[in-house]
Amino acid sequence: MKIASVFVDFQKAFDSLVWSSSWKILAAAGMPKFFVELIRRLYDDAKVTIRINKEGKVSDIFDQKIGVRQGSCLSPIIFILVLDHCIRAAVEACEERGFEVEWLGYADDLYIAGNSVEEVEFFLQELQAAAYYVGLMINGDKTVVMAKGMTTKSVLCKGGLTEERVAVKWDDGIYEGWLRPVVDDDLDSRFHPTHQVIYDDGSVVAYIVKKAGWIQDEDGDKLRITRLGFNRLVG
Numbered sequence: 001m002k003i004a005s006v007f008v009d010f011q012k013a014f015d016s017l018v019w020s021s022s023w024k025i026l027a028a029a030g031m032p033k034f035f036v037e038l039i040r041r042l043y044d045d046a047k048v049t050i051r052i053n054k055e056g057k058v059s060d061i062f063d064q065k066i067g068v069r070q071g072s073c074l075s076p077i078i079f080i081l082v083l084d085h086c087i088r089a090a091v092e093a094c095e096e097r098g099f100e101v102e103w104l105g106y107a108d109d110l111y112i113a114g115n116s117v118e119e120v121e122f123f124l125q126e127l128q129a130a131a132y133y134v135g136l137m138i139n140g141d142k143t144v145v146m147a148k149g150m151t152t153k154s155v156l157c158k159g160g161l162t163e164e165r166v167a168v169k170w171d172d173g174i175y176e177g178w179l180r181p182v183v184d185d186d187l188d189s190r191f192h193p194t195h196q197v198i199y200d201d202g203s204v205v206a207y208i209v210k211k212a213g214w215i216q217d218e219d220g221d222k223l224r225i226t227r228l229g230f231n232r233l234v235g
Helices: 019-028 033-043 074-097 117-133
Strands: 004-008 102-106 109-114 144-147 162-170 173-181 195-199 204-209 214-216 222-233
Touching: 004 117, 019 033, 019 074, 033 074, 074 102, 074 117, 109 117, 117 144, 162 195, 173 222
Parallel strands: none
Antiparallel strands: 004 109, 004 144, 102 109, 162 173, 162 222, 173 195, 195 204, 204 214, 214 222
């Protein structure tokens, strides 16, 4: 009996697929070259417009770069084949570790079960690493973890259950670590950090996460931060 389970949700799944990676996966899955080329041509030079208010005002037309069409009967097939590629990569990595992880999927919903939190944590790391290649990101706010001993369901990214792998550029080099929301109430009240980075060397530094790609430390210095595309469960 598996004692740890995760219900995985992806952020804007259909809207996020990277075309170039998806076409390569379709070909690798054995789809005839003719069909892959036909699908690619359906998306070449695709253009979209967005309704921006209730009165029906729309934006200017612009080129579509990623995503598969909502409502198209072809889109779920493309998505399932691409996600299957990511899942297989995660399963193979687990098998190399001797982990026995089971999964069940329907469309963009995914259920994972393992013998321990460590197993499902590792599966999620490998899944996110593979999914990042095709533009998919796990939605931490809607991904739910359940394990033996937990009295209630827990949500990823709530209560310090997840950390995100990041790289921070300092003056003397780039350092990797894990980014997590601040949970320490004893931090200096004059500085109101939103997150901490637990660096691989053991140091812990508090930051305010600014606009995409930047964080600010206690001295007001801004540092470039790169999100490396996968999370891990903690606690």
